Amino acid sequence: MGYIGYRIGLSTKAALRQTGRQVGSLSRSYATTSRAIIYSQYGEPVDMVRPYEHQIESEPKDNQVLLRLLAAPINPADINQIQGVYPRRPAFTTKLGTSEPTVAAGNEGVFEVVKTGSKVTNCKPGDWALPGVSDFGTWRTWAIAESADLNPITEHSNLTPVQAAMVSVNPTTAFQMLREFVDLKPGDWFIQNGANSAVGRAAIQIGRMRGLRSINVVRDRPDFDAMKEELTSLGADHVITEEQAASREFQSTIDSWTQKAPIQLALNCVGGKSATSISRKLAFGGHLVTYGAMSKKPLTMGNGQFIFQNIHAHGYWLSEWARQHPEDKKKLERDILKLISEGKFKTGPVTTNKWTDGQTEEEFGETFKKAMQASLDGSGKQVMVYE
Numbered sequence: 246m247g248y249i250g251y252r253i254g255l256s257t258k259a260a261l262r263q264t265g266r267q268v269g270s271l272s273r274s275y276a277t278t279s280r281a282i283i284y285s286q287y288g289e290p291v292d293m294v295r296p297y298e299h300q301i302e303s304e305p306k307d308n309q310v311l312l313r314l315l316a317a318p319i320n321p322a323d324i325n326q327i328q329g330v331y332p333r334r335p336a337f338t339t340k341l342g343t344s345e346p347t348v349a350a351g352n353e354g355v356f357e358v359v360k361t362g363s364k365v366t367n368c369k370p371g372d373w374a375l376p377g378v379s380d381f382g383t384w385r386t387w388a389i390a391e392s393a394d395l396n397p398i399t400e401h402s403n404l405t406p407v408q409a410a411m412v413s414v415n416p417t418t419a420f421q422m423l424r425e426f427v428d429l430k431p432g433d434w435f436i437q438n439g440a441n442s443a444v445g446r447a448a449i450q451i452g453r454m455r456g457l458r459s460i461n462v463v464r465d466r467p468d469f470d471a472m473k474e475e476l477t478s479l480g481a482d483h484v485i486t487e488e489q490a491a492s493r494e495f496q497s498t499i500d501s502w503t504q505k506a507p508i509q510l511a512l513n514c515v516g517g518k519s520a521t522s523i524s525r526k527l528a529f530g531g532h533l534v535t536y537g538a539m540s541k542k543p544l545t546m547g548n549g550q551f552i553f554q555n556i557h558a559h560g561y562w563l564s565e566w567a568r569q570h571p572e573d574k575k576k577l578e579r580d581i582l583k584l585i586s587e588g589k590f591k592t593g594p595v596t597t598n599k600w601t602d603g604q605t606e607e608e609f610g611e612t613f614k615k616a617m618q619a620s621l622d623g624s625g626k627q628v629m630v631y632e
């Protein structure tokens with residue numbers, strides 16, 4: 246669904262792009278049909294979400310911006326929010342016109358700026374925009390937002406929507422974790438599990454750019470060699486399996502790689518025994534940073550690691566940093582987009598799922614639910630693309 250001029254029957258994004266300004270100036274009675282993925286209670290994600298078609302104003306007022314979705318990924322935290330197990334819970338409201346309080350889901354994505362209100366100075370039609378606040382509700386085709394709540398991307402000629410849609414959460418987290426806890430110098434080592442996750446792939450690449458060396462743990466799989474090759478091509482020095490990371494015998498191999506240079510930083514995406522394994526690779530006084538819990542198992546560490554190895558265990562939550570440093574977060578996003586556009590940083594493999602105006606509301610919802618189920622099944626990163 247798209248932009249609908251009630252009086253003259255414009256209904257497609259093409260019409261909007263060609264005539265948007267003119268149409269906007271003709272009348273105040275235009276509305277845009279948006280479709281959103283919403284939920285009204287917590288529970289099993291695929292059962293909780295539903296499509297919701299509604300009208301929004303086509304004429305942004307004052308500091309408002311009319312946005313059209315380009316692409317939005319499905320991330321683990323989005324799913325955790327719908328499950329009700331994520332600490333940040335967006336307020337349920339009737340803002341979208343639902344009869345009961347609901348939330349427009351999705352946190353990450355990129356929109357195209359279609360129209361701006363008379364007081365907007367930070368973006369213009371044709372720019373792209375990332376959400377500049379948490380809980381934006383990115384799984385919706387059209388939205389009206391306050392310009393202050395956006396991070397406008399003026400230069401996007403060398404970017405694809407999928408690349409831009411995936412910069413806000415995972416690469417930024419990797420970047421921050423590599424600089425916040427240990428003052429790593431070129432040649433220093435770090436170790437991480439979940440190394441093939443979007444965060445892990447970003448850490449490999451950012452680490453390599455800084456001259457850091459990395460040991461990367463992934464779950465064993467039939468195509469381990471292909472995964473190893475792929476992560477190595479991103480800049481990983483070594484890629485090992487969880488079994489190797491857990492094995493005491495394998496330590497001598499790691500020592501031969503590092504020449505017993507101290508590993509001061511371990512990034513933990515997984516929890517459980519995997520976290521124990523990587524924390525055991527840390528040198529005296531090393532830092533374990535937990536940012537994910539993909540195994541859903543508690544973090545386990547030996548008492549001796551604290552007593553005799555003086556290991557420091559931290560958590561990292563990007564949302565908290567972004568809340569405290571919103572402008573730094575926006576700048577970091579722009580910096581990473583620049584690296585992407587210069588071909589220096591790659592987003593990981595994704596499956597794209599298309600939303601089109603030709604779909605019925607039900608098809609729109611089913612397309613999303615299939616993508617969400619694939620994400621829950623571990624079938625790789627899913628991205629919704631609105632064409």
Ligand SMILES: NC(=O)c1ccc[n+]([C@@H]2O[C@H](COP(=O)([O-])OP(=O)(O)OC[C@H]3O[C@@H](n4cnc5c(N)ncnc54)[C@H](OP(=O)(O)O)[C@@H]3O)[C@@H](O)[C@H]2O)c1
Nearest residue numbers: 321418439441442443444464536537538539540561562563
């Ligand atoms: N704290 C923060 O600020 C912050 C910010 C961003 C992301 N995160 C968290 O970081 C984690 C990764 O996010 P992402 O978007 O990068 O992930 P992703 O690209 O969707 O990849 C998921 C990763 O988790 C692994 N995994 C899945 N189930 C697992 C299990 N049962 N045991 C061990 N590993 C498992 C996958 O390995 P396989 O390929 O083997 O399935 C893959 O490496 C999530 O927990 C997310 O919430 C946290």
